[in-house]
Amino acid sequence: MSKFTDYQFQPFLREAIQGLGFESPTPIQKEIIPLILRGTSAIGQAHTGTGKSHSFLIPIVERTDSSTDNVQAVIVAPTRELATQLFDELSKLTKETDIRSSLLIGGTDKERSASRLKSNPHIVVGTPGRIQYMVESGALLIHTAKILVIDEADLAFDMGFIEDIDKFASKMPADLEMYVFSATIPENLKPFLNKYMESPAHVKIGKRKSFTEGMRYSLVPVRGMQREKKLLQVVEGITPYLAIIFTNTRRNADALADFMAESGIKVGKIHGDLSPRERTRMMKRIRDLEFEYIVATDLAARGIDIPGVSHVINYELPDELEFFIHRVGRTARAGLEGTAITLYDPSEEDKIIRIEAMGIPFVHEEVKNGEWVEVKERHARKRRTKQLDDIDRKAIAFVRKPKKVKPGYKKKMAKQIEDIKKRERRIKRKK
Template structure:
């Protein structure tokens, strides 16, 4: 392979070696915009969807900025979920393993649900890079086991999710102990109003980078709508999963209770089903993620935690058992499939009450195909909006016909009947023309 385009950033040779081994050739849009700013020591807010390559947009400059001769914490990277923090840590290790010089850059991961005492033991030697969840990092700082007062960089990943989950308080606690000239990199899919005071507090005139998703969802996703009709939802989901025979499918529900209910019902029907939601204990979640990675399940039932906070490889199908309350999450959900250039299918079960939400998604640029499952066979259905379009067309023909007929100044007897007949003639002609077109 020729030279990769990351070489213009003048990274350390071990980082360049890692980039080559990872098969990266050209930086993604968020990387092109964020890496130079980060290397320049500037604070920045990067707004982009999941799957745009943002992890390496901060990991590469963070690792580049470390002085391995200083035995102190120099950068803190924090993420809202344990799974996401672990994933970032594993991505960092994939780069750090190419180091050959001593002293080398060290990274440690600290997340809730693990033995705190053991974490404190390990901190007898402070790592250069700390990666973890806000609660655990804050705990270790409070216990005076972790010293962040000299760290020059703070990265906050999935900041809007941090806000939703109530973790900004913890970040605020330890960020307040960091140097005044702290460089902060914030990544978020959305920038809610409630996030702005926090950003203002720590960032003076940050650079703002917004990477528009090229299209609202990956090109290679087929969005399928299936009407519920008079069936029970669980039977329909079961039949669909059997008919699709996915490599790996995630069935999304809006609540933990519903996720449990759906998973139990599918297990009762004989499927081997994994589940991911906020009520699992840390141990259960860790075990579940391991089983999913080891491909023990073909089916997973999950809440939106899995749409944002967890990266699962090889998802071929996403099924929306119900549409999310916040329609932005539709994009996050379906974004679990068709990653890294692969194709994927997103199937949504809908009822008449979902029409408004579907219309909004269509306005956002999602193009649905309309299908049904009849006796284990997929059947194409007519466009849902056909009737609406036809009525609209008829109204337009009516208006055109009326406009073509002038009302006479003096109205003779039988005028209304004649007018009606003329309108009908013109309408027939218009319809014929329409058909020919």
């Protein structure tokens, strides 16, 4: 189907799609919509910004029978923001219809949420923990729901939510249709998928765009200076349309937002400790362009749609370096250009090397009197010390810091690096 008008959707849905300004389905929509209309379980691999959400929302709405009083589809997202975002898009498709939908997310009153479920919704959207609570308490009856969608499944796995999903999925029909969407499919997620999915269709749309496409990566040393003061220097040197500043913890996000506000900068913030009402209000203010700067945790790096981000600033390097890619992916979207600025201390050199090994081309820079100046100190220091060859870089990039560190982990990592280097050099000599 080359146009949405080519589908035989119900009139109200055709009007809703037209009202959203959609003319032609995106590649993942072309693949996934027919599968869901046919009832064929599928795994969809696509990155944020590909139209993934509507690839399952549209056919689910088309298949929903509003004349019955049963739950027919359950849509799960790992965070409140993602769930709310999906629910808002679903509401646009079902407005002025008899299709009932409910949003079930943590941070809201459980009893009030349960009381709203006295008449079963046709479609449930929510976070795993809250849905499981409602099912366990008997407030939500999902044994009739034949469709289960898990959005951002790799993040749900990382956050430890698969167990909750497994608990309520086991109460759904034996002929359950499952649709799993994820940028990556971790090996540890596969047993769960195999439990519920027999020979699913596997749709993989496009490769992640080149890291260099429309992007500039600035690497700014902190050295002895306080990180907050260095950030203020950076802020003086940019004029963003919208900049997201990433920290690693909620506490650091609060502290940095307070510091920036005290320095006269109007700043918003997004993290998991905000109440649902606060986060809804904050997202509206962000979309209304009240702020030039937003301080955020990695929650905002996955899936949340914040349009118009021109700059990403890594105030702290993430512990999981894959999140570096998710962070910088917030900018240079829809054909626009973007800038990623990373503050680093020389003690974090190993992380920088690993990020470079992922294909990130840093430019080493300083901000002086509001002007950006390229500097050579980092590379010069590397030349004065031991020159890293391809084998060194490969070994350092391959060995990851364990999630839970124990005494002696640094020695263990060093030994692993040396073992890899020896093996690679033996292979090189044989060649």
